[in-house]
Amino acid sequence: MRPVSLRVVYATLVGLVLAGLVHIAAVLAIPVLSEKDAVSRTRTSEGLDHPQSIYAVATGDDPSTPEAWLPIPDPAVAVGVCAYDLADGPMRVSARTGPLSLSLAAHARRGAFYAVTDQAAVRGALDLVILTRAQYDEALADDDENDPSRDVRIVAPDSRGFVVVRVIAGLPSQRPAANAAVQAVSCTTDTPADEAGKDGSGKGSGR
Amino acid sequence: MKLTMPEGFGRALAAGGSNPASRRGRRNGVGRLVARLWRKSSVAGLAAYALALGGVLGLASADWATSGGYPFGGVQVGDWTAWPRAGAANADPYTRAVNARRGEIPLAVGEGLLLTAAADDAGQALDATCTYRIGGGTPPARAWTLTVAGRGPRDPGRAPVREGFTSTEVLRSADGRFTVVLGPEVQPGNWLPSPRASGPVRLALRLYDTPVAASVGSLDRSTVPAVTRLGCAP
Numbered sequence: 001m002r003p004v005s006l007r008v009v010y011a012t013l014v015g016l017v018l019a020g021l022v023h024i025a026a027v028l029a030i031p032v033l034s035e036k037d038a039v040s041r042t043r044t045s046e047g048l049d050h051p052q053s054i055y056a057v058a059t060g061d062d063p064s065t066p067e068a069w070l071p072i073p074d075p076a077v078a079v080g081v082c083a084y085d086l087a088d089g090p091m092r093v094s095a096r097t098g099p100l101s102l103s104l105a106a107h108a109r110r111g112a113f114y115a116v117t118d119q120a121a122v123r124g125a126l127d128l129v130i131l132t133r134a135q136y137d138e139a140l141a142d143d144d145e146n147d148p149s150r151d152v153r154i155v156a157p158d159s160r161g162f163v164v165v166r167v168i169a170g171l172p173s174q175r176p177a178a179n180a181a182v183q184a185v186s187c188t189t190d191t192p193a194d195e196a197g198k199d200g201s202g203k204g205s206g207r
Numbered sequence: 208m209k210l211t212m213p214e215g216f217g218r219a220l221a222a223g224g225s226n227p228a229s230r231r232g233r234r235n236g237v238g239r240l241v242a243r244l245w246r247k248s249s250v251a252g253l254a255a256y257a258l259a260l261g262g263v264l265g266l267a268s269a270d271w272a273t274s275g276g277y278p279f280g281g282v283q284v285g286d287w288t289a290w291p292r293a294g295a296a297n298a299d300p301y302t303r304a305v306n307a308r309r310g311e312i313p314l315a316v317g318e319g320l321l322l323t324a325a326a327d328d329a330g331q332a333l334d335a336t337c338t339y340r341i342g343g344g345t346p347p348a349r350a351w352t353l354t355v356a357g358r359g360p361r362d363p364g365r366a367p368v369r370e371g372f373t374s375t376e377v378l379r380s381a382d383g384r385f386t387v388v389l390g391p392e393v394q395p396g397n398w399l400p401s402p403r404a405s406g407p408v409r410l411a412l413r414l415y416d417t418p419v420a421a422s423v424g425s426l427d428r429s430t431v432p433a434v435t436r437l438g439c440a441p
Binding site for chain 2: 112
C-alpha cells in the first residue's frame with residue numbers, strides 16, 4: 001500500500017512541476033500566438049497612407065465608433081494606428097502640429113519602443129522614420145553631409161509593428177478637430193525610388 | 208516562481224530515478240507477470256495523471272493570471288495605483304500577455320501615465336450606488352483626463368451623459384484645485400454620473416505628456432486626488 005501512495009505523491013509532485021512549466025510557457029506564448037493583440041488587429045491598416053481610426057471620440061450626437069476594440073478607451077482622446085512592415089521599406093510618419101496636443105508612439109510585439117509628443121516638433125513638423133538596422137545603416141551612408149536629414153530615425157526591434165497617433169480633445173468642441181487631426185497624419189512606406197524623388201523635392205524647396 | 212522551478216524539477220527527476228530501484232527487489236516467481244502488468248499500467252496511469260494535472264493546472268493558472276488586470280507592476284500612490292511599465296518594451300511577461308489578450312494599446316513612458324483606483328481612501332471598493340468626492344491636485348502634466356468605467360460592456364439602454372473630465376473642462380476653485388463628485392444623483396459643480404445602476408466601478412486618471420512617468424517614486428499621496436465616500440443609497 002505504501003509504495004503506491006508514495007508513487008501517487010511523486011506523480012502529484014511531477015504534475016505540479018509540470019503545471020509550473022506549462023504556466024510559464026503559456027504566459028510567454030500568449031503574446032506570440034494571440035490573434036486579438038494590437039499588432040495583429042492593426043495589420044488591416046498596412047496599405048493605408050493615413051492612420052486607421054480605432055477610436056474616434058464622440059462628437060455631438062455621433063457616438064464613438066462601434067468597431068472600437070480598445071478595452072477601456074479614454075473618451076477624450078482620438079486614437080489612430082498605422083501598421084508597418086519594414087520588409088517593404090522604412091516607414092515614414094509625418095505629422096503637422098496643430099492646436100491640439102498630439103503624440104506618436106511606436107509599438108512592436110514586445111511593447112512601445114519609442115514615443116514622442118508634438119513638443120519635440122521642429123518648425124511645426126514631426127517626421128519619424130522607422131527602419132531596421134540595415135536600413136538605418138544604408139540611410140546613414142546615403143546622407144548628404146552638407147544637408148543632413150531632419151528625420152528622427154528609430155531602429156525597430158521587429159519588422160512588424162504599428163505607430164499609434166493620439167490627439168487629446170480638451171473640450172467637447174475640439175472633438176471633431178481631434179478626429180480630423182488623427183486622419184491628417186501621413187504614414188507612408190519609403191521605397192528607394194520614392195526616397196530619391198523626396199530628397200530632390202526637399203532640397204528644391206529649401207528645407 | 209521561476210526561482211523555485213529548478214529545485215522542484217530536480218526533486219521530480221530524483222523521484223523518478225529512485226522509484227524503479229526500490230521496486231526491483233520485489234520480483235518473484237508467479238506474481239511476476241501480473242506485477243509487471245500492474246506496474247506498467249499503474250506507471251502509465253500515474254504518468255497520465257501527472258500530465259493531466261500539469262496541463263490543466265498550468266493552463267488554468269495562466270488563464271487566471273492574465274484574464275483580468277495587470278497582476279504586477281503597479282505602484283501604490285495614495286488611493287491610486289500607477290502603471291508606469293504597462294506600455295514599456297521591458298514590461299513583465301504577465302503584463303505583455305494581458306495586453307495581448309485584451310488588444311490593449313497601453314500608454315508608452317514618453318506619452319503618459321495611467322493611474323487607476325478601485326477603492327476609496329477607507330479601502331472600500333468603489334460602488335456605483337455610492338457618492339464619492341474626488342478632490343485635490345494632480346501631478347504635473349500637459350493634460351489629464353479623469354474617467355469612470357464599470358466592469359464589462361456598457362449598458363445599451365443607458366444614455367451616455369458624461370464619462371469623464373479633462374484638465375481643460377473641469378471647474379476649479381481659486382487655488383487651482385478641483386473637486387469632482389461621482390454619484391448616481393445630479394450634483395452641482397463637477398458631476399460625474401455613475402456609469403451604471405449598480406456594481407463595482409473603477410476610476411482612471413490618465414496623465415499625458417508628464418515628467419512623472421519616468422519617476423513614479425516621486426509621487427505621494429498629496430499629489431494625487433483623494434477619493435472619499437460621501438454616502439450610499441440605501
